[in-house]
Structure formats: C-alpha cells, structure tokens
Amino acid sequence: MTGITIAFLGAALAVALPCTGSAIGVGTVGRAGAGAVSVDPGKFSRALILQILPGTQGLYGLVVWFLALMKLGVFDGTITANLDAFTMQMGVRFFASCLPVAIGGLLFGMIQGRLCASDLSLLAKRSDELSKGIILAIMVEFYAILCLLATFLMLNNF
Numbered sequence: 001m002t003g004i005t006i007a008f009l010g011a012a013l014a015v016a017l018p019c020t021g022s023a024i025g026v027g028t029v030g031r032a033g034a035g036a037v038s039v040d041p042g043k044f045s046r047a048l049i050l051q052i053l054p055g056t057q058g059l060y061g062l063v064v065w066f067l068a069l070m071k072l073g074v075f076d077g078t079i080t081a082n083l084d085a086f087t088m089q090m091g092v093r094f095f096a097s098c099l100p101v102a103i104g105g106l107l108f109g110m111i112q113g114r115l116c117a118s119d120l121s122l123l124a125k126r127s128d129e130l131s132k133g134i135i136l137a138i139m140v141e142f143y144a145i146l147c148l149l150a151t152f153l154m155l156n157n158f
Contacts, residue, residue, distance in 0.1 A: 003091030010095030011068035018061030018105020025054025025113020032117035050116040057109035060148040071158045097154035104147030112140040
C-alpha cells in the first residue's frame with residue numbers, strides 16, 4: 001500500500017462515514033415523523049425541518065472529500081506528480097486528518113437523528129415549541145462543526 005492510497009482511503013472515509021451517519025439519522029427522524037404526521041398532517045413542514053438537521057454531517061463529509069481531492073491534485077491534474085512524492089508518512093498524516101469529520105460525522109449524525117426524533121414528541125404535544133427542539137439539536141451540530149474545523153485545519157497543511 002502506498003502513501004497516496006492511504007490518503008485516498010482517508011478521503012473516502014471522510015465522505016462515506018458522515019453520509020452513513022446522516023442517512024441513519026435522517027431515517028430515524030423520518031420514521032418518527034411519519035407517525036407524527038399520520039396523527040396531524042399539518043405538522044409535516046415542522047417535522048421536515050427536524051429531519052433535515054441530521055443530514056448536515058453528510059454535507060460536511062462531502063466538503064472535506066472535495067477539499068481532500070483538491071489537495072491530492074485530482075482536479076488540477078497534478079495527481080501524477082503526487083503519486084511518487086506522497087510518502088507513506090504523508091499518507092498516514094493525510095488519513096489521520098480526515099478522521100475527525102469521518103468519525104464525528106458518523107456518530108453525530110446518528111445522535112442528532114435520535115435527538116430530533118425525540119423532538120418530534122415535543123412537537124406532537126406542543127407544536128409552538130419547535131424552536132426549542134431545534135436549539136437542542138443545534139447543540140450536537142456545534143460539535144460536528146468542530147470536527148469539520150479540525151479536519152479542515154489539518155488538511156490545509158498539505
């Protein structure tokens with residue numbers, strides 16, 4: 001295995017794991033939302049807002065994936081020069097740089113999905129309290145943004 005291969009593996013995990021976490025989170029909220037909307041169809045738009053929130057981790061992973069491919073020279077054609085210049089140590093550093101958003105995106109997408117599904121219970125009983133549920137979900141989002149920032153700062157060293 002070469003350094004560039006390890007770097008590409010890091011980039012792949014940076015998008016695959018957060019998208020997986022987001023899909024699980026969005027699916028969790030979708031199941032709960034279907035139950036809430038079946039009782040009161042007028043709450044669909046509010047339920048949809050809560051369902052969208054866990055999807056942001058997948059977007060963070062996609063942004064990091066594009067940044068990683070850009071740093072590897074995929075888009076500007078310099079990748080062929082990087083094949084030989086990318087040492088094993090550089091590949092491991094690049095891989096490690098992708099881990100915060102990869103692991104954080106996976107976990108926080110699932111956690112935020114469970115939280116937003118619980119927020120639907122609040123919405124079902126008190127539909128005027130949607131903003132409180134969103135604020136609770138944004139607390140998890142803050143830590144996902146920190147993971148994105150950590151990965152972004154580490155990848156900028158390449």
